[in-house]
Amino acid sequence: MVEGRKPHFPSETASKGRPRGSAQMSGSNAQFAAFQQAVTALCDAARLSLADAEQLRPLRDRHETFAAGALVQPPQRKDRLRLITSGWLYEARLLPDGRRQIFGYLLPGDLVTGRHGARTTRSALFALTRVDTTELTAALAAAPGAGRTSLSEGLARALEQQEHRGYGALVRLGQYTAQERMAHLIIELRDRLARVGQASRTSFRAPLTQEHLADTLGLSLIHVNRVLRQLRNENLLTIKFGMVTLLQPEKLELLAAGAAGR
Amino acid sequence: MVEGRKPHFPSETASKGRPRGSAQMSGSNAQFAAFQQAVTALCDAARLSLADAEQLRPLRDRHETFAAGALVQPPQRKDRLRLITSGWLYEARLLPDGRRQIFGYLLPGDLVTGRHGARTTRSALFALTRVDTTELTAALAAAPGAGRTSLSEGLARALEQQEHRGYGALVRLGQYTAQERMAHLIIELRDRLARVGQASRTSFRAPLTQEHLADTLGLSLIHVNRVLRQLRNENLLTIKFGMVTLLQPEKLELLAAGAAGR
DNA sequence: CGCGATTTTGAGCCATGTCAATCGGAGTGG
DNA sequence: CCACTCCGATTGACATGGCTCAAAATCGCG
Numbered sequence: 001m002v003e004g005r006k007p008h009f010p011s012e013t014a015s016k017g018r019p020r021g022s023a024q025m026s027g028s029n030a031q032f033a034a035f036q037q038a039v040t041a042l043c044d045a046a047r048l049s050l051a052d053a054e055q056l057r058p059l060r061d062r063h064e065t066f067a068a069g070a071l072v073q074p075p076q077r078k079d080r081l082r083l084i085t086s087g088w089l090y091e092a093r094l095l096p097d098g099r100r101q102i103f104g105y106l107l108p109g110d111l112v113t114g115r116h117g118a119r120t121t122r123s124a125l126f127a128l129t130r131v132d133t134t135e136l137t138a139a140l141a142a143a144p145g146a147g148r149t150s151l152s153e154g155l156a157r158a159l160e161q162q163e164h165r166g167y168g169a170l171v172r173l174g175q176y177t178a179q180e181r182m183a184h185l186i187i188e189l190r191d192r193l194a195r196v197g198q199a200s201r202t203s204f205r206a207p208l209t210q211e212h213l214a215d216t217l218g219l220s221l222i223h224v225n226r227v228l229r230q231l232r233n234e235n236l237l238t239i240k241f242g243m244v245t246l247l248q249p250e251k252l253e254l255l256a257a258g259a260a261g262r
Numbered sequence: 263m264v265e266g267r268k269p270h271f272p273s274e275t276a277s278k279g280r281p282r283g284s285a286q287m288s289g290s291n292a293q294f295a296a297f298q299q300a301v302t303a304l305c306d307a308a309r310l311s312l313a314d315a316e317q318l319r320p321l322r323d324r325h326e327t328f329a330a331g332a333l334v335q336p337p338q339r340k341d342r343l344r345l346i347t348s349g350w351l352y353e354a355r356l357l358p359d360g361r362r363q364i365f366g367y368l369l370p371g372d373l374v375t376g377r378h379g380a381r382t383t384r385s386a387l388f389a390l391t392r393v394d395t396t397e398l399t400a401a402l403a404a405a406p407g408a409g410r411t412s413l414s415e416g417l418a419r420a421l422e423q424q425e426h427r428g429y430g431a432l433v434r435l436g437q438y439t440a441q442e443r444m445a446h447l448i449i450e451l452r453d454r455l456a457r458v459g460q461a462s463r464t465s466f467r468a469p470l471t472q473e474h475l476a477d478t479l480g481l482s483l484i485h486v487n488r489v490l491r492q493l494r495n496e497n498l499l500t501i502k503f504g505m506v507t508l509l510q511p512e513k514l515e516l517l518a519a520g521a522a523g524r
Numbered sequence: 525c526g527c528g529a530t531t532t533t534g535a536g537c538c539a540t541g542t543c544a545a546t547c548g549g550a551g552t553g554g
Numbered sequence: 555c556c557a558c559t560c561c562g563a564t565t566g567a568c569a570t571g572g573c574t575c576a577a578a579a580t581c582g583c584g
Contacts, residue, residue: 173435174480218436
């Protein structure tokens with residue numbers, strides 16, 4: 001388990017059962033389901049009741065979609081929030097000599113804010129896949145004049161939680177060994193994806209290349225590959241065709257907690 | 263130069279002239295000067311006018327002091343802010359096996375908020391030296407009902423800037439070599455201290471042990487020592503009795519920018 | 525079938541970590 | 555003033571994790 005509270009995994013093979021690419025569910029139905037899951041995850045993170053979730057539904061007005069690989073312009077005004085309903089983003093800084101540090105990923109259920117890709121962070125947001133977002137209207141983010149609603153407070157909590165992931169990343173880079181870093185990232189992604197029903201306890205799919213992993217974990221591409229081989233040989237983890245499989249989730253969780261003895 | 267805008271260094275030996283420990287200036291005078299410098303730095307970071315600074319003066323009501331080494335309880339309510347007028351703090355997380363990651367330092371002119379040392383970050387705040395703080399009253403932090411004052415907006419900017427330092431730290435840990443990390447940290451501290459008149463372009467004093475440096479930079483204590491020796495041998499930097507001297511500031515700035523070719 | 529992107533592997537080197545010891549200054553008690 | 559101790563800085567010898575370079579294998583796709 002990484003940051004935050006422990007998720008529970010409903011059915012062992014939540015996302016494995018239904019084939020993803022060849023799905024036949026009608027487009028808008030699938031979209032609606034995606035939106036619902038994103039809202040559910042958001043409310044979970046925000047510790048909001050379902051009643052509050054109701055208020056979020058009508059706000060699904062301004063959609064925006066980004067193509068895979070696109071540079072994403074975050075909302076200008078900081079009282080605007082965009083909810084990711086599907087797809088992955090990453091935030092990164094590029095150094096003059098070509099090095100790249102990926103600060104983190106934004107997944108369905110996460111909020112894109114003006115803080116992302118700001119000039120002060122010298123970072124930019126990129127779409128890792130096709131990404132669908134929905135704008136949540138301004139009134140929600142900032143306490144509207146008179147009082148702060150439970151909704152706005154919840155959103156603030158969710159945002160805070162998102163931002164606090166940076167602390168985990170800092171520990172990962174500063175203190176963890178290569179194996180631990182990998183385990184930590186995998187567990188983080190699994191837990192976050194589980195909140196939107198896109199991961200079971202033991203597997204999920206991730207649109208990441210080993211180069212992304214390298215630039216996230218502060219390792220060389222080649223070493224990432226070796227670490228993955230080690231984990232595979234130790235029967236802890238496999239990644240094949242973008243499908244991540246945790247063979248021994250408990251051991252990985254221990255590694256990720258930095259509690260495996262060093 | 264690290265994050266943010268370029269500081270200018272008024273007189274080459276700003277802080278070197280006046281002996282610090284044996285100072286004779288009357289206590290309250292010195293305190294007042296410290297407060298003024300902290301406010302000046304804060305306004306600088308917040309891009310606030312001096313007129314706004316005026317508003318900050320009368321708020322100097324609730325002082326609080328922490329002893330060196332003390333665990334510091336951050337403000338509970340997040341609309342409370344404490345301005346550091348003197349002394350250093352650091353925020354860190356301790357791992358079960360004894361490893362420690364220092365996330366960053368809080369210096370005079372910085373604000374201590376409820377976000378520091380929060381449960382979600384699993385971090386704690388420690389006083390590195392004796393620390394004096396002044397509470398800025400609630401009305402300032404949150405836009406008070408009707409409108410957001412330029413003051414509250416400025417404070418929000420300052421806070422954002424503070425939080426964005428994490429990005430720099432992430433790059434430092436993820437992409438930089440040991441030498442670059444050291445240079446980056448030193449330059450960051452120098453530039454921030456310069457804003458409160460506690461650093462010249464070429465020197466400042468820092469209450470850090472090599473162990474603090476190690477836990478900040480993700481290096482072993484011993485390697486920190488070696489890196490310092492290298493930098494000393496290359497005539498770039500010396501640290502002696504807590505006095506940091508930048509022998510070749512330009513070269514260090516290059517290193518710190520990650521632009522020294524790798 | 526062929527090409528570009530990604531993954532995998534091997535060989536060798538260097539940065540960084542670990543272990544063990546010494547050294548130096550600051551305080552403390554005699 | 556000395557002996558002692560503690561903490562931090564320093565150093566050396568050695569081990570190793572992670573990096574670089576170079577090349578092959580594999581996959582995705584037109």
